[in-house]
Amino acid sequence: MSLRRTFLSILAFAALTGAASAETIKVGVTPGPHAQVLEAAKAVAAKKGLDIQIIEFSDYVVPNAALEAGDLQANSFQHQPYLDNQVADRKYKIVALGNTINFPMGIYSKKVKSWDEVKSGATLAIPNDPTNGGRVLILLRDKGIIKLKDGVGFKPTLLDITENPKKLKITEVDAAQLPRTLPDVDVAGINTNYATQAGLDPVKDAILREDPKGPYANIIAVRAVDKDKPWVKTLVESYQSPEVKDFIEKTFKGSVLATW
Template identity: 45%
Template sequence: MKKTILLLALAAALQFGQASAGEALRVGATPVPHAEILELIKPQLAEQGIDLDIKVFTDYVQPNLQVDQKHLDANYFQTKPYLDNFNAGKGTELVIVEGVHVEPFGGYSSKYQSLDELPEGAAIALPNEGSNSGRALLLLHKAGLLALKDPGNALATPRDIASNPRKFKFRELEAAMLPRVLNQVDLALINTNYALEAKLNPSEDALIIEGSDSPYVNYLVARPDNRDSEAIRKLATALTSPEVKAFIEQKYSGAVVPAF
């Protein structure tokens, strides 16, 4: 009798262990809003047998390298222009899985209340990554602060400026550094995830900002060998659920906009 009870207990323990151990899915993300959104869907994925392991990064390079090297299964932080530029420059073949949200890109100042107040020769800080540098310059071009040789060039750099009538001086820095130098320059063009981390409110604090029709969607990205796996598909479905849409709209008040 004792032996039977012991065997039943062992079988139950094994069954419980199998039920509670989900398939691990390692996903890289920047802290805000990407990791916050992933944390929201973690319980939902656990119910589907997916153990979501969120790895937080403060740069835009390592999340891609680690997916390529198979230390991560996917990442969620970047736009298509950035991914295309990264693949071309690094020889990687990462692929888009699903578009999740847009973060309207903005320009901020701790010294001035409007773009008209910017003095001649003002120091303007830009992200130094190709697609983000281009995105910043396109925003300045659209505002009439400068003119680009090719306004359709998503990878424009300061060398592609055709006209700079107010003699602005440009500093190109790593995107994560831009909020930290805000008091050292006259205007800084900052990615919204870093602006939010620095407690800036894009809809209130930005002197210039993209509209909600921005084409710079933030994507879930994986490799060709796993993009269609069941775990990645479940993650993509969860990221585009009504719950995530409501969370984005309520938490970020227009600083982050659902793309689905």
């Protein structure tokens, strides 16, 4: 065998054994920024020997159920209050191991250009899950639009509203469907990932916007039994890398924020 052929054989063997040693994990996300940022993290992780398969879900319920069932190894789509609510309600053994991004919640409208134009008795659509619906109510409270009972924490409900001077008519809708309600309601509180997916610009189009500093940083979640596995550290480090932060800043220009 020639020296060249021997060298090529060694390279081929190294490539095969390198591929075989790469670990593959499935990570659940929702479409839009969560998926886009994870794609950037996937490229970083690949250099560290971790192959990330990205699985997209169209709602907020299935990713945790799939993780709990072992159909995923991790997910990246939710903030801590939402995970806390899911763990309390469904007894999931899921833990958070690293911050990812923050999407300041916004109030959007196709009918008015500012909150000052919202009339008494206006219709407002909010997410129907306790955490994100409550998040809109907290936003309205913090802007002085409504008042809530003391001590409601991060999950106030419509029953916790004590003052509603504008007599807003609030209806609860599946979070993913909220952009579609805009022609039919006066205003809607929409999560940023669903807003951007629908072509809305959170920086320019939101007539009210949540303070980006707060408890709503999104997280990487894994099953508690997996939290100490080596791939978890690689996943978190790859996500929280300078390359991914640079991607977020250049791609989203302030509508999505890195939180690490």
